[in-house]
Amino acid sequence: MRESTIMKIHYGTALAAVALVAVHILMRLTMGYAESLEYENVLANYKFVPYAIMLELILVLLAVHGFNGLRVILLELKQGRLYEKAVSYGCLVAMIGLIAYGSRTIIMTNMGMV
Amino acid sequence: MVDSIEFDLIICGSGLAGLRAAIAAAKKGPHLKIGVVSKVQVMRSHSVSAEGGTAAVLFEDEGDTIESHVYDTVKGSDFLADQDVAERLCVEMPQEIHQLDHWGMPWSRRDDGRIDQRNFGGYSFPRATYASDKVGFFEMQTLYDTCQKFDNIEYLNEWFVTSIIHDGKRFMGVTAIELGSGTFYTIKGKALIIATGGAGRLYSFSTYALSSTPDGLDMGLRAGMALKDMEFVQFHPTGILPSGILITEGARGEGGYLLNNKGERFMKTYAAGKMELAPRDIVSRSIMTEIQEGRGFKHETGVDCMKLDLRHLGDEKIKEKLGGIREISIKFSGQDPAKDLLDIRPVCHYMMGGLHTDIDGATEIQGVWAAGEAACNSVHGSNRLGANSTSECIVWGKITGELAIDYIQKNESTNPWPHHLVAAEEKRIYDGIFRGNGDVNPYEIRQQLTDTMNEKAYVYKNETNLIEGLKTIRDLKKQTWKHVDDKAKEYNTNFANVMELDSMFRVAEIVLLGAINRKESRGAHSRTDYPKRDDANFLHHTLAYYDPNEPIMKTHPVTITKYQPVERKY
């Protein structure tokens, strides 16, 4: 992928994530911070499909943004063909892994498999 | 065995002339290998410090003519210029300006989008093409950047060329030291263009870069070429104190005044028609006369000076058109031209003389050309007009670049490589200089040499001073300064400095001898004991050839085509 495409994605995911994370945090404040974290309330969140979809989106956006950011930092720290390949693929794999792991939580909770 | 590399064309020097030659050659001979060899990094040459403008006739539709440019140049030269050469310059120049524009030169523009021109000393039409007041810098950048298009140009950054190798008639190569590693090399080539610039560091008060020493001229001299007209050293009227950095003639072209301690624009006494925009030799002499007659100022360093007044131009105009000298005067002198009067004094600025060449820039050795300030094709005669030097570099850069390629394509060298000459050169440098065991500080010697030149061969000269100067320099030469304390090979600037000093002695001697022999006043050469021009005896060029004992001085006729010498009045 061209670096400019990657960076456009980087910026795009950032902007979208800012909006969605804001909603996510506001939810913690609607009923009081501690209360919002009680088991039933959290579970209710997950079961509410639109909210679950939002969580999934945040997960993807932040994973993409975060691991790309990490890739950028690592690429700037050290160079070399092998190292750069390892960093790029490493970050991609970590990103997919994290998304998969997070999605598992969201999907299973949403479908009541707790 | 000495390491060796090979090019088709070697260009020694990376200023305007060198880079222009490189482009011309690279275009004409796309399959030939061109090496630009420079003592500094290519693009750091002193041409970057040219400020005011490049002369060319661009506005024929508004009344300018080539003929007027030719006549101004010849008259400015005090009729010592070869007139066919001057004509060549003026004819070739307009399209060079446009060529530079096509390569990306950021010329200053008029509102209609055309290239702007400003007034300059000695011209009868404003024809100094400018780019703010950093003309040389932008031209260098344009040429350097354009060079990057060609993959047949190679750059040898920081290679000190020490001698020219030839078989008595034809060029074969050069010897050089790569300063970075300290390795001694031979560079074989079929043709050479010498574009090493002037030698203004012979004077301690100088606008020149610290690297502008005469090693290029000396190299030609030692190879058997003549130095021509070296007694003509231009003193620019406005070098700022205390550094001697140039304040461009453009400052006066834009309307600046020169003031004496009575607050008068004293130029009205000396050149009422042109005032501050008289040619440089006249303005410099006027300043020195004013000082000698007690109408000068004392600078805090104890030197006499005069004032340059730009305040009436206003801050905005100064920033727009003279931003470079504004920076220089604020930074290096603590004076803001919009508020303060600048302390100025005539300063060594240009050498009209150089390696003797014909109208094409060809030297006396087959396959060697010279271009730019290093060459003396006699376009400037005894006094150069402002803005004509960058023009000269560009025009003869192009001419010599193309001619050298023609020559390479027609000639095939078959002579055996003269190993003994390389061995002799290696011995001269390493046994004679590097391993010399002197005990005198060469930097002190250099200081004394340049101070002597400043004192004894300044704007006004006379027999007594010149002979004293020559004696001092010959005495200095005999001292034991030929040694290098720094024994490392890598990036040994001490070594380079002592080699530079070695060349300064030979060329300084020629400058002084030429000045002693020329018993007249003409252009920049002004003798108080012979205040008049003497066309009967001295309407000729001076040539100086190398000899281990004393330079051999000869003369050479001036080419006069249309304009007979008349009295020079402005």
Place this chain on the structure above:
Amino acid sequence: MAQVSSISNEQSPTAKSVTLKISRYNPEHDESSQFMEFPVKYDQLSTFLEAILDVKKHFDHSVAVRYSCRQATCGSCGMIINGKPRLACFTKISELDSNVITVEPMNNFPVIRDLAVKFEKLFDTHQKIKPYLIRDDTELVSDEKEFLQTPEEVEQYIQFANCIKCGLCNSACPTMATDSSFVGPQALAQAYRYVADSRDKGKDSRLKIIDDSHGIWRCHFAGSCSQVCPKGVDPAMGIQLLRGYMLGFRS
């Protein structure tokens, strides 16, 4: 000082004294760099280049330093003075207000010896971004005239054309500090200089060159390049404006 002593008194009454700690290192012979101390006299206008040349003249001929024009136009004498990249000829000792001043070679450039560094990489990257007008008619064939350009159009790029290739920006850049493949602010600013020139038609080809994993995107707008530029070039601005084209903010 050194260069004008014929007309200025070296022992002028206003002269003050400062200790220069100059980094000495010859990679061919030395394990590591070492500081050597030299006392130098200076006055209000003395520059570091003058001071170093004074050291060379009076104390130690072997100090390796690159210099030429001494008026901040040739770009030779970039070095780290008291921790920051500066041009030696364009920094006055009196500006720093310090009694002991360290002088080191520029960072992010391989050291040749003492204060002199290798520039090959800077020259190479400069060449890579095609620093010349790209269009079919750059070579004059007959007596063509200039390409018209208004003063306003010149204003669009003239700032960036002031680059003297001294390398201070590359030395200050945080990305350059660790990334040996980064194009660097010098070359990127020059890419902008030509893209912004109304005579140029090579925008797309240049944008393509710098759109690379070690290209323009490795600039994070820390601005150190612009803060050290001795010529007011402001590479950071050029880079952001150039990136504006790539992000579609500008056309």
Place this chain on the structure above:
Amino acid sequence: MPNDEHREGIGGMINPRRYGIERVAYLLMRLSGLGLLAYFIGHIYETSNILRGQVGWDDFMELISGTEGHIVMSIVIAMCVFHTVNGVRVMLGHGGVGVGKPARPDYPYDPASQNYRHKIGIYSAIVLAAVAMMYGLAVMFGE
């Protein structure tokens, strides 16, 4: 990382003292980005506890609702706010917004891109981050 290339290395990259506030912002942006990524990974992991049912969730809640948890959380809030606000600033800058217009530079040079707009952006990112942190602490400890 002293080496043949004489690179300044990580020390030079992160040293925020020699240059302006822009360089500090550059450093904080990196650190907060890395911090947030670490938190994000942790967050994904911790929330997966919900799959262990009420017991698992409550065990985990105990872990994070202590003082230390709150402090960590408040730092995360600060990082998040700084990274967001500064990120928006940088993104605008990268697009060429607010970086000044090319113009003939006049000595003494004052780079237009290092202008008050972006400095305000940086300072407000820092201030907002601090405010958000206080607010977060107030909310968390307030209950």
